[in-house]
Amino acid sequence: MAEDKKYTKIQELTYELKVGNVMTKKVVTVSPKKTIYKLRNILHTKRISGTPVVDKGKLVGIISTEDFMKCLAKGETNIPVEERMTKKVETLYADEPLVHAVRKFDQYGFGRFPVIERGKGKLVGIITKGDIIKGLLKKLEIDYHKEEIHRYRASHIFEDIVADRTTLTFHYNVVGEDFNRAGESASGLKRTLFRLGIQPDSVRRAAIAAYEAEMNIVVFTEGGKLTVSVETHRIKIEASDSGPGIPDIEQAMQPGFSTAPERIRELGFGAGMGLLNIKNCADKMNLTSKVGKGTHLEAIIYLNQR
Amino acid sequence: MITLKEIIQKLNLEVMSASGDFDREIRGGYVSDLLSDVIANSKEGNIWITLQTHPNIVAVATLKELAGIIIVNKRKPEDETLKKAEEENIPVMVTELSAFEIVGGLYELGIGRATENAKEV
Numbered sequence: 001m002a003e004d005k006k007y008t009k010i011q012e013l014t015y016e017l018k019v020g021n022v023m024t025k026k027v028v029t030v031s032p033k034k035t036i037y038k039l040r041n042i043l044h045t046k047r048i049s050g051t052p053v054v055d056k057g058k059l060v061g062i063i064s065t066e067d068f069m070k071c072l073a074k075g076e077t078n079i080p081v082e083e084r085m086t087k088k089v090e091t092l093y094a095d096e097p098l099v100h101a102v103r104k105f106d107q108y109g110f111g112r113f114p115v116i117e118r119g120k121g122k123l124v125g126i127i128t129k130g131d132i133i134k135g136l137l138k139k140l141e142i143d144y145h146k147e148e149i150h151r152y153r154a155s156h157i158f159e160d161i162v163a164d165r166t167t168l169t170f171h172y173n174v175v176g177e178d179f180n181r182a183g184e185s186a187s188g189l190k191r192t193l194f195r196l197g198i199q200p201d202s203v204r205r206a207a208i209a210a211y212e213a214e215m216n217i218v219v220f221t222e223g224g225k226l227t228v229s230v231e232t233h234r235i236k237i238e239a240s241d242s243g244p245g246i247p248d249i250e251q252a253m254q255p256g257f258s259t260a261p262e263r264i265r266e267l268g269f270g271a272g273m274g275l276l277n278i279k280n281c282a283d284k285m286n287l288t289s290k291v292g293k294g295t296h297l298e299a300i301i302y303l304n305q306r
Numbered sequence: 307m308i309t310l311k312e313i314i315q316k317l318n319l320e321v322m323s324a325s326g327d328f329d330r331e332i333r334g335g336y337v338s339d340l341l342s343d344v345i346a347n348s349k350e351g352n353i354w355i356t357l358q359t360h361p362n363i364v365a366v367a368t369l370k371e372l373a374g375i376i377i378v379n380k381r382k383p384e385d386e387t388l389k390k391a392e393e394e395n396i397p398v399m400v401t402e403l404s405a406f407e408i409v410g411g412l413y414e415l416g417i418g419r420a421t422e423n424a425k426e427v
């Protein structure tokens with residue numbers, strides 16, 4: 001099972017990564033006019049078993065130690081590389097998914113493929129099986145690390161705490177009329193809930209409910225509080241303010257009803273859909289308000305316990 | 307199958323905030339200037355077309371995990387908007403075209419239709 005998972009992860013990565021991500025960019029090349037004798041020095045000093053032949057940045061052929069040995073046997077060390085190179089070169093494009101490279105290695109059995117830029121034929125790198133393995137390992141490590149940071153941070157907190165009942169509570173202060181910071185509480189909450197390892201769908205719903213509640217405080221009051229408490233079975237979002245209050249809650253809940261002033265509507269608020277969005281996202285919603293005293297909103301999202 | 311990068315090239319959009327996933331495949335979009343409406347009706351991964359320019363559009367895009375925001379009619383996003391967009395990895399683009407024209411362009415690239423097909427499968 002676990003093996004299966006790892007295997008599909010690697011497969012996935014071969015689609016995700018591009019040839020350009022893993023290739024070696026510094027390529028040793030030889031010009032077509034160089035003699036076979038000079039080629040010998042290059043192969044020898046760079047310890048490579050073959051090299052692309054490049055003319056003014058363009059790939060024109062490839063030549064390997066094998067070709068070189070043949071020339072040596074015939075005593076042809078003074079002829080130019082272009083006369084003995086393979087002209088029809090199998091190449092890869094930098095923007096191709098890595099899986100194409102994997103297939104090509106299987107299909108041809110070559111040790112390397114030059115990588116060229118689509119359209120221009122310009123040589124931009126070279127890829128070997130070793131590059132593929134290195135690239136995959138690096139990516140696996142990064143992904144693993146990313147995942148680990150998140151999991152490590154907080155998702156075991158409920159299991160680590162020994163108590164009959166555990167509640168985590170987050171407090172956010174919401175500043176009235178501050179449209180630059182508006183929405184930051186909800187964004188912060190979203191990030192926090194993800195880190196706790198809560199199912200993405202529940203996180204999204206909680207974040208939307210919190211956002212709409214936060215925005216109402218920003219738009220209609222001088223400020224208030226957002227309090228979110230998380231237990232293993234539910235998220236509870238409370239928004240409270242001591243603002244003007246809502247005279248008719250039923251009316252406020254109607255889609256399209258809004259008392260937002262023109263200058264705020266111009267910013268895109270005041271569709272009269274916020275409370276409805278909260279209702280649709282929450283499993284339970286309760287809104288109470290007293291004119292002149294303030295408004296209290298509670299929204300609950302139940303979590304499937306795993 | 308079309309990526310955000312290709313849309314930007316084909317529709318000649320000006321990228322204002324370049325942090326985010328430009329290789330993301332775009333299958334659908336949503337047009338609205340009312341934030342709560344976008345929250346209610348846009349879908350994850352949509353490209354959002356709007357004339358709003360203030361920082362809250364980034365909050366909405368983040369909340370709904372939208373693929374990016376195209377601001378129409380040559381309006382310039384506020385600095386604070388771009389700062390937030392960088393932080394939240396939301397690509398922000400501007401165009402001289404109107405919402406009507408840009409949506410037309412997106413449809414010509416096959417984007418609206420792709421959504422329908424995805425539903426059928």
Ligand SMILES: Nc1ncnc2c1ncn2[C@@H]1O[C@H](COP(=O)(O)OP(=O)(O)OP(=O)(O)O)[C@@H](O)[C@H]1O
Pocket residue numbers: 212216217219220221241243244245246252253257258259260268269270271272273274275276295341342343
């Ligand atoms: N905290 C609050 N204090 C005072 N009035 C409120 C409060 N929250 C909501 N209201 C009233 O309820 C109405 C409806 O709220 P709702 O969130 O549904 O729409 P909106 O905020 O006007 O527009 P949108 O949320 O679509 O941007 C508001 O216009 C306002 O009159």
Ligand SMILES: [Mg+2]
Pocket residue numbers: 212215216270273274275
């Ligand atoms: Mg509202």
